[in-house]
Amino acid sequence: MPVLAHLDLDAFFAAVEELEQPQLRDVPLVVGGDPQGRGVVATANYAARRFGIRSAMSAAEALRRCPEAVFVRPRHAVYRQYSQAVWAAVTEVVQRVERTGLDEGYLDLGGVVARFEDARPVAEAVRTAVRASTSLSCSLGVSTSKVVCKVASDRRKPGGITVVPPGHEARFLAPLRVRSLPGVGPRAEERLVAAGVATVGGLAALDDAQLQALLPGAVGRLLRDRACGIDPRDLETEAEAVSISTEETFARDVSDRAVLHAELRRMAGELSDRLTRAGLSARTVTAKLRYADFSIRSRSTTLTAPVDEAERIGELACRLLDRGLRDRPGALRLVGVGVAGLSDYRQLTLDDAV
Ligand SMILES: [Mg+2]
CATH class of the missing domain: 3.30.70.270 (Reverse transcriptase/Diguanylate cyclase domain)
Incomplete structure (x- = not known):
């Protein structure tokens, strides 16, 4: 078991800001959004939460609930x-x-x-x-x-x-509001509550026909299993991976450089998320280009300091793509970004401390 x-x-985020700026401790603190009421709350400290300020709330609403709240910009x-x-x-x-x-x-x-x-x-x-x-x-x-x-x-x-x-x-989950179950979003909640299913226990007790009517397909069965506390997922650790990559085939060949760059930056964001989740950073970044005639070129760069930030990976991938297209111009059927030379930055942190 x-x-x-x-x-x-x-x-x-708010706890870090309180540590970095002790004068912010005990004052209602909002990370994200601004005092003009623009943007969205990323995190509020507990003093701000007492006013009902929550993550994902608009800054305007946060300000309405607590006009003296202090807003700081997130520092990722x-x-x-x-x-x-x-x-x-x-x-x-x-x-x-x-x-x-x-x-x-x-x-x-x-x-x-x-x-x-x-x-x-x-x-x-x-x-x-x-x-x-x-x-x-x-x-x-x-x-x-x-x-x-x-x-x-x-x-x-x-x-x-x-x-x-x-x-x-199952007993632990049963009395909780159905929305507290991960996977139950606002729309599923609305349908369930409208049908009188307000708690996780209510969801767990639905028979197949009721479930099929409310939450059709595999998602419904998955959520009902979870409502019963049944969840066979193991931990997913990427620490053993030697490289991570992602690629995208276009519906039509693309030669517009701005479109290609935007696609690479999006993929860089995805890779950065996966690296961050796994506690990894990368020393090598590769861009892959497949031309209309199916031939493939890839261009890599190896760095002295490892990277995990989306902006940096994206910037490098765009430069590599430009280099590839300079060597061989043409419309592309597919682009991809990969990272390799992965190191565990938990390990790096320890090494650095020695
Ligand atoms: Mg948290």
Whole structure:
């Protein structure tokens, strides 16, 4: 039986800003948006949340709820550094992890303890390690499946650990609002609630015909399984990968340089997300070009310092494409971007500290 945990940093962007700018502590703080009411809230600290300010709310609404709120612009490079330090600390306690974002991910506690009963002290050790290395607070959910861990990590924020033992998964989920189940979006929620299914337990209890009518197809069955606490997904770790790439075949051959560049930048964003989630960075970036006659060219560059930022990977890929097209002009049927020479920046962080 798997012994898993989900870790979620508490109000991550805002917590980092409070550490970096102590005068912001205890004042309602909004990261994202501006004091003119433009843009969207990325994260609010707990002082701002007391006014009802939430992530994804418009800055205008946040301002209406709390006119004295302080707005700061997100600084992703700083958050990335903190995230690296957090995951370096986590992996000193639990080696097998799947990062799903800068501020959250799954941990395989089964690699540390054999019995579920022993999992709580490991989660406590992770929380302590995160606080000791970065002063950041995190919450954890511990259970036997990803979905239950994910829901559980949100139950005792900030700083709480929620353990849902084997056999209690469905009972734990049952009373929660149906929207708290990952995968149930606003539209599914609307349909379910309109049909009188307000809780996760209600979704779990639907028979096949009811389910088919409300949430047709495989998605409905998947969500009902999860509502029962059934979720066979294992952790996805990309740490073993030697390269990651993505490519796109066009419906028609493309020679417009702006279109090609836009496509490469989009793919660079995708690669950057995957690298960040896996805690990796890359030393080699490759652009792949396939011409109308199906011949393939690729151009690579190897860097002295590893990269993981979307902008940088995109910029390099565009330059490589330009170089390829200078060597051989022509319309392209396909473009691709790849990264290789992957290094684990948790490891790099440790090495750098020596
Ligand atoms: Mg979080």
